[in-house]
Amino acid sequence: MTQPALSIPQLPPLAARALRRLPLTPLSFSLTAYARRIAKHHPGLFRRLGEFDHTRFVIDPTDLPFVIEMQPNGGQPKIKVVRGSGQGEARIAGPLAGLLGLVHGAYDGDALFFSRDLVIEGDTSAALALRNAIDDAELDLSAEVAQISGPLAAPLQKALSFIENRTGVSLSRQDELEVW
Amino acid sequence: MEIVCPAGTPAALRAAVKAGAHTIYCGFADETNARNFPGLNFDREEMREGIAFAHQHGSKVLIAINTFPRAGSEAIWHRAVSDAESCGADAVILADIGLLDYAARNHPGLRRHLSVQAAAANADVVNFYASEFGVKRVVLPRVLSVPEIAAINADTEVETEVFVFGGLCVMAEGRCSLSSYATGRSPNMNGVCSPASHVEYHDEGGVLDAKLGGYTIHRVGKEESAPYPTLCKGCFTAGGKEGHLFEDPVSLNAEKLIPQLDKAGVTALKIEGRQRSRSYVAQVVKNFRAAVDALDAGLPMPEGMLARLSEGGAMTTGAYKKTWR
Numbered sequence: 001m002t003q004p005a006l007s008i009p010q011l012p013p014l015a016a017r018a019l020r021r022l023p024l025t026p027l028s029f030s031l032t033a034y035a036r037r038i039a040k041h042h043p044g045l046f047r048r049l050g051e052f053d054h055t056r057f058v059i060d061p062t063d064l065p066f067v068i069e070m071q072p073n074g075g076q077p078k079i080k081v082v083r084g085s086g087q088g089e090a091r092i093a094g095p096l097a098g099l100l101g102l103v104h105g106a107y108d109g110d111a112l113f114f115s116r117d118l119v120i121e122g123d124t125s126a127a128l129a130l131r132n133a134i135d136d137a138e139l140d141l142s143a144e145v146a147q148i149s150g151p152l153a154a155p156l157q158k159a160l161s162f163i164e165n166r167t168g169v170s171l172s173r174q175d176e177l178e179v180w
Numbered sequence: 181m182e183i184v185c186p187a188g189t190p191a192a193l194r195a196a197v198k199a200g201a202h203t204i205y206c207g208f209a210d211e212t213n214a215r216n217f218p219g220l221n222f223d224r225e226e227m228r229e230g231i232a233f234a235h236q237h238g239s240k241v242l243i244a245i246n247t248f249p250r251a252g253s254e255a256i257w258h259r260a261v262s263d264a265e266s267c268g269a270d271a272v273i274l275a276d277i278g279l280l281d282y283a284a285r286n287h288p289g290l291r292r293h294l295s296v297q298a299a300a301a302n303a304d305v306v307n308f309y310a311s312e313f314g315v316k317r318v319v320l321p322r323v324l325s326v327p328e329i330a331a332i333n334a335d336t337e338v339e340t341e342v343f344v345f346g347g348l349c350v351m352a353e354g355r356c357s358l359s360s361y362a363t364g365r366s367p368n369m370n371g372v373c374s375p376a377s378h379v380e381y382h383d384e385g386g387v388l389d390a391k392l393g394g395y396t397i398h399r400v401g402k403e404e405s406a407p408y409p410t411l412c413k414g415c416f417t418a419g420g421k422e423g424h425l426f427e428d429p430v431s432l433n434a435e436k437l438i439p440q441l442d443k444a445g446v447t448a449l450k451i452e453g454r455q456r457s458r459s460y461v462a463q464v465v466k467n468f469r470a471a472v473d474a475l476d477a478g479l480p481m482p483e484g485m486l487a488r489l490s491e492g493g494a495m496t497t498g499a500y501k502k503t504w505r
Contacts, residue, residue, distance in 0.1 A: 048189075048219050049219065050218065050219070051218075052218065052219075102457075105457065105458055105459045106459065107457075107459060108456060108457040108459045108460040108463075109456075109457055110455070110456055110457070110460070111460065113406055114405050114406050114407075115405065115406075116388070116402075116404075116405065116406050119381070119383050119388075120381055121380075121381055121382065121383065124376040124377070124379040124380065124381065125218045125375070125376040125377040125379075126218070127376075128217060128218050128219060128376045128455075129218035129219035130219070131219065131457075132188065132189060132217070132218065132219030132220050132455075133219045135189060135191060135192070135457045135458055135459075136189035136190060136191045136192070136219075136458075137191075138191050138458075174459075
């Protein structure tokens with residue numbers, strides 16, 4: 001008995017085209033600051049990476065016009081957004097919604113991999129360690145954004161929640177019992 | 181019946197408890213357990229906290245110390261048994277006969293289960309482990325049919341636990357060295373079958389090559405499911421024919437056999453997958469808990485929705501129905 005793959009939302013091509021004009025240097029700085037904040041709140045994530053805590057990862061949201069080079073750097077992560085294929089020891093590629101869903105516990109990594117929604121290349125051990133560490137960290141990216149948004153936190157969370165409901169893209173931590 | 185669920189991380193353990201697991205099994209983050217994968221498992225403090233959390237919610241925790249100690253390094257395995265007891269584990273799952281003897285002599289109050297890695301597949305050997313080492317439960321290998329399981333239960337007082345969902349090992353577990361031939365590492369000695377450190381994937385225009393230790397084990401087209409390259413589920417060419425020599429890359433799903441396993445005298449149903457996410461654990465536990473609750477209430481088995489979580493997206497009832505070639 002075989003079942004169809006999950007349906008994962010794709011970023012509309014129009015939105016992807018609009019993102020081509022995004023200035024990548026300020027985006028890289030912002031994402032690095034954001035990742036360091038997460039690192040401060042979730043030191044266990046980097047501990048769980050073990051020998052891979054200095055590995056260079058390429059996160060490739062296949063429906064975006066850029067990739068993310070991420071170095072955990074022993075708990076002081078560095079993020080660089082680049083066009084092209086990027087450079088690193090391990091590459092994890094899939095639709096943005098799939099990658100966000102993995103972070104938030106909406107999807108199972110192996111299930112996405114078996115269904116070819118997720119592609120791993122390079123150092124498979126490093127990719128697995130990252131996936132397992134993130135799964136254990138129980139991250140909520142929307143909550144992390146809200147915490148640095150001061151008085152805008154409440155309306156921002158409302159907006160993110162609206163987008164989440166409209167698009168089906170997991171932008172916040174999911175209750176494991178409610179997903180699927 | 182008791183549902184025994186996997187947890188590779190503290191988050192997965194909490195998810196399993198919240199989803200209604202009666203019992204959770206997990207391991208220390210070292211070579212003492214047969215799922216020694218990167219980013220997985222528990223340090224001592226995490227184990228202590230995880231067990232406390234499970235106990236607060238009425239669930240039990242079993243610690244798998246089910247690899248075979250290396251001569252000269254037994255202290256690593258002895259320490260794991262001792263730490264399991266001090267962390268508050270409800271039982272340890274052991275495979276090695278020497279370690280069973282050590283645990284029985286030095287930790288008599290710590291309940292002992294026999295791991296599937298011991299490959300105990302008949303009542304005589306099960307009774308031997310019970311009489312010599314006080315084993316209270318045995319995890320049966322995934323090569324027995326339901327009538328064979330019933331026959332074992334008829335001849336032993338030891339509790340039996342069987343796999344009902346997840347990865348399907350078709351070999352004599354604890355005896356299989358196939359992984360060693362391609363990688364030098366095996367589940368028995370190193371806690372890893374087909375270790376990720378030796379796995380490579382290459383995607384060329386949608387054609388995916390899955391390699392183990394440099395050998396191509398699978399090549400699948402764009403529309404096919406991605407396989408994990410284990411030798412026993414590899415696709416080989418011999419005598420001009422191409423096919424899966426031992427087994428297709430499918431997962432076990434015996435949810436529909438739960439009533440028959442109950443009648444066969446099985447005590448506990450085990451779910452494989454310590455390497456899977458907390459989301460997987462929660463969903464599988466929820467489904468199997470609903471199934472055993474229905475069984476207890478005399479209601480029909482609920483229809484499952486678990487196939488998409490499986491390897492290859494495909495499922496089998498494995499040896500329980502003996503439809504293998």
